[in-house]
Amino acid sequence: MDPKLGRMASALLALLLLLDGGMLSSPAPPPGPLEKIGRYIDLHQDEFVQTLREWVAVESDSVQPVPRLRQELLRMMAMAAEKLQRLGASVDSVDLGSQQLPGGQSLPLPPILLAELGNDPRKPTVCFYGHLDVQPAKQGDGWLADPYTLTEVDGKLYGRGATDNKGPVLAWINAVSTFGAVEQDLPVNVKFVLEGMEEAGSVGLEELVRREKERFFAGVDYILISDNLWLSRKKPALTYGTRGNSYFLVEVKCRTQDFHSGTFGGILHEPLADLVALLGSLVDSSGHILIPGIYDSVAPLTEDEKDTYKAVDLDLEEYRNSSQVEKFLFETKEEILMHLWRYPSLSIHGIEGAFDEPGAKTVIPGRVVGKFSIRLVPHMNVSVVEKQVKRHLEDVFSKRNSPNHMTVSMVVGLQPWLANTDDNQYLAAKRAIRTVFGREPDMIRDGSSIPIAKIFQDTLQKSVLMLPLGAVDDGEHSQNEKINRWNYIEGSKLFAAFFLEMAKLH
């Protein structure tokens, strides 16, 4: 063969191989692995929905500590363990012992499932975290149907746990199982951490992660969590940061008992008046925090960063309507996103010890505890904030010359979290989203603190990715929680595409 022809043939072969990989669109290419997978998932979607129906049917409520529900939760974990075993994974069902309740009663804790599938040293190892417990729900709370019977209306799958978090857990399992079904090699090693106490504070999880750091988690390269939502109904998102939180209690005490306002009103330094002055010194009417120094460490805003907010899909009018808020502090999308994600905020939550019931009680509370918290952003530091808050409150209080006793304590201190979006798994997730959804993802942060991300980040020092599947209106924790069939099915494809992209980038 003419060497020229030979080179041409080689080039043609290479092109065909490339086409087979699904990287180029052409009139009729032979299906690539992702296309096969996508077709399989589409064809079997009713089976996937059926499995979700079976999982939703288990009332795995971890919040209400009653024996019947705890049994349901244990049953849920056993079902999941069996599902993972059928997938071919080796499953370690880690017993966490029992939970002591305040009344002296005790309840068994659900095990945490540590599962792994594949240990090819040439492949990256991705660890998926999810939870199978749910918030309480009963039809009488305002559900249109029984919350534990998955009910489909207009492509929406209503049911407790559908989006938080049973749907995303199953989407991950669907993606893994489909590789087997279409006889494709799973391009990544997969690990699972599935817990059953997330809604009740992830009892035992942090300790387990620490204990398993050098064992189960030793080979893990990436951690993926899919336990939040998009910012939009239709546009996928990647979450790359969460705010931290520092929660303060400020107690002002005159004496333990309350006073009668007729008998003592007029001669007391009233603790509640002191507290109202303290709380009133924290933030002005434009939302600006008045604690000296609080903004000192906030990361400066760059032009590049500004552009990222412009790209985010947020329909302000719809957001306002769905929030039922007449007017926000800010007028533009960019300002709103920045004040939810990259600037600190201070909220006053309430007062313990004052009169809080309906009616008109003439009481002067003897001891009151005000509660407020500051959402922290990069590069604020929890301990610095704690000092600033205490110094400020002491200043304000000392100016009142009150003989009452003030005590300030920080009861929660969570650092903000910000991922490096140039990490491989962020790049892989972006590409997978482009492939499956045909568009760029919203790059979003979460204004809340997500303790689970922080636990993995701090304990394992690995890259954590939050890749949500659910739409903004899924109603986690609310009545009529749902996941759209489209999100569930396309989400299963997204995870499969993510595996392929990870393998390429690794």
Add this chain to the structure above:
Amino acid sequence: MDPKLGRMASALLALLLLLDGGMLSSPAPPPGPLEKIGRYIDLHQDEFVQTLREWVAVESDSVQPVPRLRQELLRMMAMAAEKLQRLGASVDSVDLGSQQLPGGQSLPLPPILLAELGNDPRKPTVCFYGHLDVQPAKQGDGWLADPYTLTEVDGKLYGRGATDNKGPVLAWINAVSTFGAVEQDLPVNVKFVLEGMEEAGSVGLEELVRREKERFFAGVDYILISDNLWLSRKKPALTYGTRGNSYFLVEVKCRTQDFHSGTFGGILHEPLADLVALLGSLVDSSGHILIPGIYDSVAPLTEDEKDTYKAVDLDLEEYRNSSQVEKFLFETKEEILMHLWRYPSLSIHGIEGAFDEPGAKTVIPGRVVGKFSIRLVPHMNVSVVEKQVKRHLEDVFSKRNSPNHMTVSMVVGLQPWLANTDDNQYLAAKRAIRTVFGREPDMIRDGSSIPIAKIFQDTLQKSVLMLPLGAVDDGEHSQNEKINRWNYIEGSKLFAAFFLEMAKLH
């Protein structure tokens, strides 16, 4: 007979009569009516205590709406009606029908007893108000003995209702009955209004007083209430005024549901921040009310009035200790009394709708209701105060440019009450106190509003006297409520002396 001798004999006779009246002390005068009465009461004090024991034994709790207690209350009213009949009074037991409870249940209301004894047009008619219901009490709350078994320790008669108000009601009855026992003409016509729902808001009383204005109350000259306490343990008191009260609710609403501080913190005009600013604008750290105009109508302080506070028996050190208050807003007795009695005060009571439980909930309340009240003094006017408060809050709120909705409402509006202490019954009461206790009474006011005094004052336009019998440490409404045997017995004498003085002054 020589006319001179005749005149001398007449003068001597007059002198003897005067001595017989007990107005002069002399080595061995024949006993006057009050002396006889005092001796009788001393001799029969155990019987009087025994009656109090029988009355305290009835658990006439009007606060807890349960059938068993309501039956006890009806039994108490029947016992009192019988007691008054045995006294010779004609008793009208006015049926008030039944009380509808929120649950749909209904309970019979105890009758109000309207009783009268004597209708001599030459005598003054004094109407005594008292109540026979009590606050709830059970030994487990911290009582040293069963609250419904009158228990005497060191001259203290412990039992629920002993001082509030069964003891004073019986002291009045003891005084009346003793005139009969020592065969003395009762120098006044006596009427009784005894109710059984005082601790539950005097259900039906105001309407009855209005309805009976031209009938039962037509001949009444004076109204006497003995349902409060002295300011001292030993020194008797006369109460000549109470503060009024205006109770405000200020609602700030963004939406009905709460927000999550992670998801919304930073972009909201938070209702609780608005409310804290509103409440913080009401009073400064020295207790001075900041509402413009609020002090305009406060009666100017005269030198004479100042002197009345000097005379009041109040041991500041003991007061501070028993109140468990380290430091009051003011240093002197006079300032403290004036700020409790003759200056308005503003107290913040609490907030409805905010987070009020233990723990650290990251909520932004969507709708909050602040509660505060102003104790009113002569010559403040409830409707003027209402306008001033609303205008002030609207001013403060408008400066915040908040899109939230503020609503201010005044839910209680009670005018202050001040008696004319030159009234006959005040003079008579002072003289009776001098006679029985050998000292001047403390002239006191009450910082609280006493609705019952206002009802009589406003409806009947008669002079109302508050003549307490109990000592400052009697513990009305508390555990271990008591009346001292000394207060109960000397109090019975005091009422008898009061009858005699009233008759003289009329």
